[in-house]
Amino acid sequence: QVHLVESGGGVVQPGQSLNLSCVASGLSFSSYAVHWIRQAPGKGLEWVGVISYDGYKEFYSDSVKGRFTVSRDNSKNTLFLHLSRLTTDDTAVYYCARVREAYYDSSPFEHWGQGTLVIVSS
């Protein structure tokens, strides 16, 4: 059974920080890039960022660059997203997604988690 399970969402105030996690089971993790994608309530999908399979490369959308950081621990099959200087525009469901092809950062998103909701509100 393939699983990606996100956690760490919640309600935070503007300007605060939050850490999200994504744990993988039942699928290969350490050879694959993993992405974060978010979806604001009632809106479409927005790509957030990616980390390469070995953790040496990261790419981010302009809207989060400098505020969000993706990291991973392959020994624990876990992906992280550190969110800082949060604004109300960051309110969304955050999904982690593993790519289809090993070693390829921009391969399509084949496996998705169920998402974790982040609400930024004063």
Place this chain on the structure above:
Amino acid sequence: EVVLTQSPATLSLSPGETATLSCRASQDVKDNLAWYQQKVGQAPSLLIYDASNRATDVPVRFSGSGSGTDFTLTVSSLEPEDFAVYYCQQRSNWPLTFGGGTKLEIK
């Protein structure tokens, strides 16, 4: 940034009919385009990758075509479970981008 424009925003059809969804890119993305389906309350799922390749376990009634800037997702003989929102996504250039989505609803 590559902008993906999906049309129509909403498509109303009946089961058994054929749906044709469009995705237009603001610049050439070659065949580096994927389609995803998202049902209410669920995460998206990969349908088509590299413009025309069906993902694992995707029914043959789903097909993708196109290259460059114009792409089409066709869903033949619509089943009740096909009514959902569909997104295209390009992986040709960073940042990766999604289209705004097409909602396929039951007429």
